[in-house]
Amino acid sequence: MRGTEADGMARMNTGREPMTNDDDAAPVEMLAQLFEAHGWPCEYVSDDEISGEIQGSWTKYQMRCIWRAEDRVLQLLCLPEIRVPDPKRADAFELLGLINEQLWLGHFDIWSRGGVLLYRHGLMLGEDGLLSLSMAQIAVEAAVSECDRFYPAFQFVLWGDKSPREALDAALVDAAGEA
Numbered sequence: 001m002r003g004t005e006a007d008g009m010a011r012m013n014t015g016r017e018p019m020t021n022d023d024d025a026a027p028v029e030m031l032a033q034l035f036e037a038h039g040w041p042c043e044y045v046s047d048d049e050i051s052g053e054i055q056g057s058w059t060k061y062q063m064r065c066i067w068r069a070e071d072r073v074l075q076l077l078c079l080p081e082i083r084v085p086d087p088k089r090a091d092a093f094e095l096l097g098l099i100n101e102q103l104w105l106g107h108f109d110i111w112s113r114g115g116v117l118l119y120r121h122g123l124m125l126g127e128d129g130l131l132s133l134s135m136a137q138i139a140v141e142a143a144v145s146e147c148d149r150f151y152p153a154f155q156f157v158l159w160g161d162k163s164p165r166e167a168l169d170a171a172l173v174d175a176a177g178e179a
């Protein structure tokens with residue numbers, strides 16, 4: 001991110017005092033400010049949860065951010081609007097295993113109800129339970145980046161009738177070839 005963009009985003013604070021990169025805030029509030037600074041639509045689901053939408057390279061992703069104060073854990077869920085039909089579940093789970101081996105942070109999963117594909121990552125915050133602007137930016141960018149990186153593999157398995165290994169290999173080759 002260019003310096004002027006980062007500076008502009010750091011000052012965005014929905015009518016409150018200007019934020020700097022040193023300011024920390026309650027996790028849901030910080031994420032709401034980040035979404036607003038980028039022009040991404042979002043809404044509070046509750047005091048501890050927001051839901052928003054981010055345009056990725058392949059599709060729009062629904063991002064849900066849930067704060068559990070008692071555990072000091074912020075959970076980010078990024079959903080690429082892919083439902084896995086029952087006949088493709090075995091191949092999709094094999095692909096999940098192959099993909100999750102590639103990840104350092106977070107993991108992909110399929111919800112048992114509805115077969116919805118999602119990327120999930122939990123951030124453990126310190127005792128103060130505050131989130132910095134840079135950490136919020138990094139976490140959201142990482143979630144979208146991983147969804148973008150592996151979206152084609154799911155497409156290849158679900159609609160291109162490729163095997164999970166072929167789909168992953170093809171997706172990673174395609175991603176490596178993009179400029």
